[in-house]
Amino acid sequence: MTDVDEPAPARRGRPGYDREQMLSGAVRVFNEQGYDATSVAALTERLGLSKAALYHHFDSKEQVLDASLERALGPLEAVLVTPEATTGTAISRLAAVLRGAVHVLVAELPHVTLLLRVRGNSEVERRALDRRRSFDQRIAGLVRDAQREGSVRSDIEASVAARLLFGTVNSIVEWYRPGGPETADRLADDVVAVALDGLRTPDAEA
């Protein structure tokens, strides 16, 4: 990519942002300041680049949002069609989806964070919410299948169970920071353990 014009003083002479760097920079700013509250002018100023540089890669702020949401939704949807999520018992498929979702959250943390804050104020946001809704329905369907096969308790409504499960998974974005002591694999194990088997030691009295 060519140089960015109007660079911040310290960045003078450095090469400009490519599309990928611009996307991650923008998403960082959106997550800090809120997407709606961030104008294109404020965004480019924070990134130390010109509007022209942004518009070289993206048609609009909304297209940046769309690209970011795709980074979250695409891999989450892909989890649903892996062999582990489509073959075997319903409870093993459910465990595979939980595990896969944790990995996507960790790998695409800023994009998933943005996705979870989307409120439906534009067409791009509404499309993302529709895709989230379909995803949630697939999870509820998996819980229902597992209830039918007898592997998941039937005293909790499937849609409530699905919401609580993904509440647990999604809450990870609030505190997980890459590079900490908790690896994605370990975290996925913990989530599956808590979600399916609970915290209680087997046979312990309440």
Added chain:
Amino acid sequence: MTDVDEPAPARRGRPGYDREQMLSGAVRVFNEQGYDATSVAALTERLGLSKAALYHHFDSKEQVLDASLERALGPLEAVLVTPEATTGTAISRLAAVLRGAVHVLVAELPHVTLLLRVRGNSEVERRALDRRRSFDQRIAGLVRDAQREGSVRSDIEASVAARLLFGTVNSIVEWYRPGGPETADRLADDVVAVALDGLRTPDAEA
């Protein structure tokens, strides 16, 4: 006070908001538009009242925020000192705190929603985050006590378990709407069941 609902031209001549109505109206606007993004002018316009009316009850927008966060934090902290949360086995105390927290979330939904979105941009917000942090540490301490008494599995780090537990609880604000089929009691039962015993039917194979 008389009841006031949606502000609109139709309200002309009706009595003004009292402090409580102003607080809940303001919190609804903050949750819809974001606290930082809502100026006093925009807030009072949305509520259909004058700045003077707002300033009659509150010194500043920040004081409104403070009052709202207290509505969430006060009851949550009160849960920690109930007899159920301070006597008995650690796992029964943990269950009591989870159950109590769900009830607070349901009873104070808009205030807890606002609390969970606070990012620490002001002194009021930082104080609230400090209180949340203390609360979370108390939960982690309870999990640790339960691990020591042998009632909670020790293969998950207490602080991670506490975060996942309250991730599950806090996620309720994203979808729970009062008046739906799920009562607070039922929801509290479901959360405790999933958190402590998991979704899996006892003895089911993964």
